[in-house]
Amino acid sequence: MKASAFLIIPLLLSAASCGDSSAGHDAENATQNSPQAAQAMHDEEIIRLVYDPAYNVPDNFYIDDRANSPGSFTIHHVLDESNSFELCTDDYQSALDIEAADNASRAVSGTFVSAVETDRYFEVVRELAYTDGVGNITDPTSPGYSRVFRCSSIRRDGVDRHLLNGYAGVINSRPIDARAIREFTEYLWQFRFFATGRRVVLTSVGESTATSLEHVLALAFRTSQGQDQCDLIEIAEWRFSVARSSGEVSKTFRDLRSFEAKLEAGTPVICQ
Numbered sequence: 001m002k003a004s005a006f007l008i009i010p011l012l013l014s015a016a017s018c019g020d021s022s023a024g025h026d027a028e029n030a031t032q033n034s035p036q037a038a039q040a041m042h043d044e045e046i047i048r049l050v051y052d053p054a055y056n057v058p059d060n061f062y063i064d065d066r067a068n069s070p071g072s073f074t075i076h077h078v079l080d081e082s083n084s085f086e087l088c089t090d091d092y093q094s095a096l097d098i099e100a101a102d103n104a105s106r107a108v109s110g111t112f113v114s115a116v117e118t119d120r121y122f123e124v125v126r127e128l129a130y131t132d133g134v135g136n137i138t139d140p141t142s143p144g145y146s147r148v149f150r151c152s153s154i155r156r157d158g159v160d161r162h163l164l165n166g167y168a169g170v171i172n173s174r175p176i177d178a179r180a181i182r183e184f185t186e187y188l189w190q191f192r193f194f195a196t197g198r199r200v201v202l203t204s205v206g207e208s209t210a211t212s213l214e215h216v217l218a219l220a221f222r223t224s225q226g227q228d229q230c231d232l233i234e235i236a237e238w239r240f241s242v243a244r245s246s247g248e249v250s251k252t253f254r255d256l257r258s259f260e261a262k263l264e265a266g267t268p269v270i271c272q
Contacts, residue, residue, distance in 0.1 A: 047268040062186035086156040088149035095122035095148040121147040164253035171247040185215040185240040198222035230260035230271035
């Protein structure tokens with residue numbers, strides 16, 4: 001079925017705007033936006049964000065270029081035969097050939113419309129056609145955007161996309177700086193589906209060591225536990241670390257704590 005733009009990039013339009021913040025701005029907000037600050041955040045503030053339908057990510061979060069595309073669409077990263085990791089190439093024609101082979105194998109194939117390229121990926125735009133009763137009944141077609149990464153920017157071979165921990169790929173673009181790991185982390189977040197029905201980023205902040213740069217997403221997940229039951233609120237962090245010398249990225253997911261909450265007459269409250 002067709003996916004709404006807000007299933008691919010949930011509520012990002014109302015939550016943040018595109019663009020990079022300056023290093024000075026990042027430093028200025030480092031204390032209040034640090035993972036430690038998120039861990040210490042009052043539960044009342046967390047549930048205010050979790051239950052706010054207009055909130056999904058903090059200010060200055062990196063927003064995918066397609067977030068402003070109108071209507072219903074899908075974004076698809078072209079995968080290898082194991083359906084585990086995304087493919088890459090630096091050749092325009094190779095990217096078209098890879099995507100064409102992938103398109104031919106899909107349950108819903110599309111008609112070629114155009115192709116574009118960015119510093120990060122090649123993207124093929126296709127008009128997808130759906131059978132009666134599938135997708136939006138009043139609009140039987142919708143655009144599909146299929147991407148092949150540029151190897152010179154991001155290499156994701158061997159990355160098991162289903163795992164929250166371990167090898168996450170290589171950043172080949174230079175310089176490897178705080179902006180590079182931040183955009184890598186926040187881009188991947190937009191295309192990661194967790195099992196829970198509701199997710200928000202509480203904070204998104206960079207850290208550094210002598211040998212690596214890190215970016216940490218402090219996360220909150222809301223899971224329904226049944227009618228007339230309190231929701232489970234889980235707090236976690238997802239840490240991405242890139243080696244300064246090689247650009248290799250590793251990821252670590254860690255559960256921090258949990259509690260219960262609910263909406264009472266439209267107001268979020270902590271369950272006792």
